[in-house]
Amino acid sequence: MEIDTPVPLVHRTQIPHTSATILCCNCGAEIDGTTSAGALCNDCVKVTVDISEGIQREATLHTCRDCERWLQPPHQWMTAAPESRELLALCLRKLRALSKVRIIDASFIWTEPHSKRIKVKITLQQEAFEGTILQQTFEVEYVVASQQCPDCAKSFTANTWRAVVQVRQKVPHKRTFLYLEQLILKHSAHKDTINIKETKDGLDFFYSQRNHAEKFVDFLTSVAPVRTKKSQELISMDIHTSSKSYKFTFSVELVPICKDDLVCLPMKLAKQAGNIAPLTLCYRVGTSINLLDPNTLQTSDISTPIYWRSPFSGLADVRELVEFVVMDIEPTGVQKGRFLLAEATVARASDLGTNEVTYFTRTHLGGVLHPGDSVMGYHLTGTNFNNPQFEALEESNAHSSTIPDVILVKKHYERKKKKSRNWRLKRMNKDEGEMLPRKQDQARMDEDYEHFLRDVEEDQELRSTMALYKAQQAKRERDRMEGVETASTAETEETGGDDIPKIDMNELLDEFEDLDVGDDE
Numbered sequence: 001m002e003i004d005t006p007v008p009l010v011h012r013t014q015i016p017h018t019s020a021t022i023l024c025c026n027c028g029a030e031i032d033g034t035t036s037a038g039a040l041c042n043d044c045v046k047v048t049v050d051i052s053e054g055i056q057r058e059a060t061l062h063t064c065r066d067c068e069r070w071l072q073p074p075h076q077w078m079t080a081a082p083e084s085r086e087l088l089a090l091c092l093r094k095l096r097a098l099s100k101v102r103i104i105d106a107s108f109i110w111t112e113p114h115s116k117r118i119k120v121k122i123t124l125q126q127e128a129f130e131g132t133i134l135q136q137t138f139e140v141e142y143v144v145a146s147q148q149c150p151d152c153a154k155s156f157t158a159n160t161w162r163a164v165v166q167v168r169q170k171v172p173h174k175r176t177f178l179y180l181e182q183l184i185l186k187h188s189a190h191k192d193t194i195n196i197k198e199t200k201d202g203l204d205f206f207y208s209q210r211n212h213a214e215k216f217v218d219f220l221t222s223v224a225p226v227r228t229k230k231s232q233e234l235i236s237m238d239i240h241t242s243s244k245s246y247k248f249t250f251s252v253e254l255v256p257i258c259k260d261d262l263v264c265l266p267m268k269l270a271k272q273a274g275n276i277a278p279l280t281l282c283y284r285v286g287t288s289i290n291l292l293d294p295n296t297l298q299t300s301d302i303s304t305p306i307y308w309r310s311p312f313s314g315l316a317d318v319r320e321l322v323e324f325v326v327m328d329i330e331p332t333g334v335q336k337g338r339f340l341l342a343e344a345t346v347a348r349a350s351d352l353g354t355n356e357v358t359y360f361t362r363t364h365l366g367g368v369l370h371p372g373d374s375v376m377g378y379h380l381t382g383t384n385f386n387n388p389q390f391e392a393l394e395e396s397n398a399h400s401s402t403i404p405d406v407i408l409v410k411k412h413y414e415r416k417k418k419k420s421r422n423w424r425l426k427r428m429n430k431d432e433g434e435m436l437p438r439k440q441d442q443a444r445m446d447e448d449y450e451h452f453l454r455d456v457e458e459d460q461e462l463r464s465t466m467a468l469y470k471a472q473q474a475k476r477e478r479d480r481m482e483g484v485e486t487a488s489t490a491e492t493e494e495t496g497g498d499d500i501p502k503i504d505m506n507e508l509l510d511e512f513e514d515l516d517v518g519d520d521e
């Protein structure tokens with residue numbers, strides 16, 4: 001049997017695999033037919049397919065001019081700053097078909113503030129065909145329309161308040177209310193008020209809801225010694241549903257003791273308060289009344305419940321201060337905090353040149369007084385006080401001999417009438433009511449405000465609790481054009497002396513356009 005000779009196998013050449021190519025139906029470019037969708041190339045897909053179809057390019061946003069809140073449909077009003085995340089979220093929620101696509105990025109485009117237009121740049125991503133993801137960027141323009149919110153509409157209508165807080169203090173000056181006003185502004189405790197009305201002995205704060213008034217009363221209780229009372233009045237009642245409508249009134253009374261007042265404590269209360277001398281000075285009023293004995297530097301705190309359990313009035317206020325001139329002063333070495341006990345010989349400024357009557361007293365101002373300085377104090381010699389506590393003090397065998405001739409309160413700085421400060425304070429917008437203040441009342445109010453500004457300059461502890469702002473640059477430029485010398489960064493007032501208290505520029509805050517800064521000049 002013959003065996004065939006083996007035939008060698010011929011290796012087949014590997015034919016390279018090539019994909020099926022087709023032509024784009026739009027531009028005729030060659031594309032991969034297995035992966036292309038819709039027979040379109042990538043460039044034609046970008047041109048012909050619009051993933052933002054159905055998304056509106058224009059919308060309207062409603063804002064309230066008074067409270068600057070934005071309407072979030074259907075009837076909710078929200079607070080949002082310009083170009084904030086909250087406002088951007090509100091803009092995106094206004095576009096209905098935006099929930100069907102994926103948002104990659106969104107940002108604001110700058111527009112003129114007065115143009116009433118808001119532009120938003122949005123980047124979307126969506127699958128155009130199977131395996132083809134398309135990304136697109138477009139702009140949406142929003143028109144800002146004005147619409148009054150229900151809360152502001154109520155505020156412009158009479159008798160729409162539901163709660164009122166009546167803050168009262170029976171004192172002849174307004175310095176305590178000026179300080180309380182700064183605390184309210186610093187903590188924005190008045191943001192929910194619909195109206196603030198100025199009355200004879202205080203202020204009335206009107207609210208549209210009861211809980212807002214209760215929140216404000218809690219704030220006052222936390223910053224000042226007050227006594228509160230609550231009353232309610234029935235406005236209407238539905239006999240079918242037994243629903244009733246009330247108006248609530250909160251009466252808040254501040255203690256009639258102010259800073260730098262001369263206080264004569266009842267004998268029993270003075271013994272309970274650490275056996276302090278009955279004749280004291282009020283050097284601070286916080287959540288309690290802080291008293292100081294200038295003869296021994298002993299301090300005592302009278303809490304709010306203790307005061308209202310046995311209330312007492314001040315013996316003399318700051319309007320009765322008399323100017324003295326320090327003839328001689330010698331520290332004793334006793335110091336307590338910022339107070340330094342010293343023995344001083346003073347004379348009335350009005351008596352200089354007419355007589356040589358001097359008074360020897362002890363004072364807590366040994367650290368700031370020097371011979372020749374002017375100081376304000378209470379002149380007790382020859383003064384009659386219609387006060388039962390002071391009469392009991394004079395009849396007391398133990399304390400009648402301790403009554404000094406003069407009690408010094410604070411150092412006096414000579415100031416010129418023409419002033420120009422480099423700082424300002426914010427003021428609340430108050431309704432003065434139907435009757436405007438008389439000319440003499442307005443002059444007294446301006447004088448109280450000027451004295452309050454001087455206290456802020458002189459007392460660093462006082463101004464640390466408030467917010468001070470830099471004076472407007474335009475105002476200083478206008479004053480310079482009119483020939484008025486403005487205060488420098490270290491000088492707060494035009495004076496003839498160099499020892500005037502000065503407010504550092506580091507303590508001042510920048511003034512913004514949306515702040516309602518009152519004119520303190």
